[in-house]
Amino acid sequence: MPATTASSRSTASSRSGTQDTVAPRAETPEERARAAARDGTAPAGAPDFAALLHQDPEIAGVLLGESTRQSDGLQLIAAENFTSPAVLAALGSPLGNKYAEGYPGARHHGGCEIVDLAERIAIERAKALFGAEHANVQAHSGSSAVLAAYAALLRPGDTVLAMSLPHGGHLTHGSSANFSGRWFDFVGYGVDEDSGLLEYDAIRALALERRPKAIVCGSISYPRHMDYAAFRDIADETGAYLIADVAHPMGLIAGGAAPSPVPYADVVCATTHKVLRGPRGGMILCGAQLAERIDRAVFPFSQGGAQMNAVAAKAVAFGEAATPAFGGYAHQVIVNARGLAQALAGQGLTVTTGGTDTHLITADTTPLGLDAQTARGRLAAAGIVLDTCALPCGTYPKAGPGSTVLAARRTGIRLGTAAVTTQGMGEPEMLRIAELIGAALREDASARQETVALAHRFPPYPDRA
Numbered sequence: 255m256p257a258t259t260a261s262s263r264s265t266a267s268s269r270s271g272t273q274d275t276v277a278p279r280a281e282t283p284e285e286r287a288r289a290a291a292r293d294g295t296a297p298a299g300a301p302d303f304a305a306l307l308h309q310d311p312e313i314a315g316v317l318l319g320e321s322t323r324q325s326d327g328l329q330l331i332a333a334e335n336f337t338s339p340a341v342l343a344a345l346g347s348p349l350g351n352k353y354a355e356g357y358p359g360a361r362h363h364g365g366c367e368i369v370d371l372a373e374r375i376a377i378e379r380a381k382a383l384f385g386a387e388h389a390n391v392q393a394h395s396g397s398s399a400v401l402a403a404y405a406a407l408l409r410p411g412d413t414v415l416a417m418s419l420p421h422g423g424h425l426t427h428g429s430s431a432n433f434s435g436r437w438f439d440f441v442g443y444g445v446d447e448d449s450g451l452l453e454y455d456a457i458r459a460l461a462l463e464r465r466p467k468a469i470v471c472g473s474i475s476y477p478r479h480m481d482y483a484a485f486r487d488i489a490d491e492t493g494a495y496l497i498a499d500v501a502h503p504m505g506l507i508a509g510g511a512a513p514s515p516v517p518y519a520d521v522v523c524a525t526t527h528k529v530l531r532g533p534r535g536g537m538i539l540c541g542a543q544l545a546e547r548i549d550r551a552v553f554p555f556s557q558g559g560a561q562m563n564a565v566a567a568k569a570v571a572f573g574e575a576a577t578p579a580f581g582g583y584a585h586q587v588i589v590n591a592r593g594l595a596q597a598l599a600g601q602g603l604t605v606t607t608g609g610t611d612t613h614l615i616t617a618d619t620t621p622l623g624l625d626a627q628t629a630r631g632r633l634a635a636a637g638i639v640l641d642t643c644a645l646p647c648g649t650y651p652k653a654g655p656g657s658t659v660l661a662a663r664r665t666g667i668r669l670g671t672a673a674v675t676t677q678g679m680g681e682p683e684m685l686r687i688a689e690l691i692g693a694a695l696r697e698d699a700s701a702r703q704e705t706v707a708l709a710h711r712f713p714p715y716p717d718r719a
């Protein structure tokens with residue numbers, strides 16, 4: 255039986271015309287929130303772990319196990335972070351019950367007047383945070399955002415220039431296993447295999463030769479800032495749209511710690527998780543002239559009803575990202591990544607491009623005599639969680655084409671500092687993490703225990719530790 259809150263009682267009684275003399279009238283969201291803060295109430299249906307434990311111990315045990323796993327190790331997956339309890343509260347809220355096809359003020363369902371507020375707030379906060387004319391906050395994921403961008407600007411069969419997957423492109427940048435590779439003619443550009451850096455002259459030459467309808471700039475593993483102005487010039491020279499897929503650096507951009515593609519790209523796609531520290535989801539920014547095409551490409555073209563709990567959680571995350579504290583966080587993420595990259599080089603790994611501008615580091619483990627898969631396994635055994643990735647730069651003379659040795663050398667490990675920085679770790683801890691990584695790769699038996707000890711000093715949710 256859902257509990258009745260003071261605010262909902264007040265709303266119900268005012269509708270029926272009988273004034274509740276105990277609870278104040280609570281008309282605006284702020285008034286409702288103040289009343290709830292005073293009375294200590296939560297929305298009916300807010301997350302109730304005791305109820306889950308009682309009703310479904312099996313799944314409750316999964317939640318507990320994952321929570322323990324997240325706090326007992328080092329979470330270095332570059333795409334992950336720890337969202338705030340406020341974001342989690344919005345995500346687990348009764349807004350998830352509401353169907354809301356369409357956009358605020360123009361829904362295909364009734365009863366959207368409250369969730370409309372959430373979406374309007376999310377849109378306004380996103381526009382202000384990133385200086386964009388238009389924001390769509392409904393994309394269910396980063397991939398859905400990219401799909402919508404393509405749907406808005408392209409026709410099946412169009413040529414698109416994007417970073418090739420072995421050099422750091424995402425699945426949505428032309429993988430044959432993805433809609434992108436199936437429906438469009440993707441041409442891949444890459445990095446210089448010795449420096450690991452993007453070669454803008456080569457990208458320009460390729461664009462002039464292939465005359466793409468769109469150019470995508472963005473990557474899952476490029477550790478340096480991209481030159482969005484250079485991409486804009488190339489797009490202008492070749493008559494292409496410019497789509498920036500900045501899923502990774504979006505949080506750094508929000509915190510003023512990385513350059514923004516907003517002034518340059520026709521469409522900016524991103525995820526709201528990763529460094530941005532919001533709920534898992536996507537977002538799209540564009541100029542006013544493309545606003546309607548983008549909105550239609552999300553709904554009704556590629557999605558149905560928006561997930562209003564996620565939209566509200568995105569609004570919370572944008573609010574957090576607009577604070578000076580988040581700016582400090584974003585800069586610290588980079589300071590930490592730079593320190594960690596340098597310390598990893600000291601442990602014998604070859605760090606791609608010699609360092610990083612962002613939260614993200616890629617490194618070759620072959621100098622330690624380890625392929626990336628083995629390295630990831632040893633690290634996981636020590637409680638250090640990260641990814642393997644394609645690595646275009648050989649640190650050794652290249653073997654012949656088709657050689658399996660070359661394939662092994664072309665893989666690396668990818669790690670990021672977003673989550674550990676949220677936990678409050680700083681430069682001294684980055685040096686310690688590099689030592690622990692070195693120890694785990696050498697299969698030093700103490701690595702696991704010492705990793706847990708470090709992680710326990712920085713619980714992701716200190717109030718609940």
Ligand SMILES: Cc1ncc(COP(=O)(O)O)c(C=O)c1O
Nearest residue numbers: 395396397424472473474499501
């Ligand atoms: C550049 C880029 N684009 C798109 C995506 C897709 O995001 P999602 O996993 O939310 O679909 C990612 C995810 O890592 C990414 O890095």
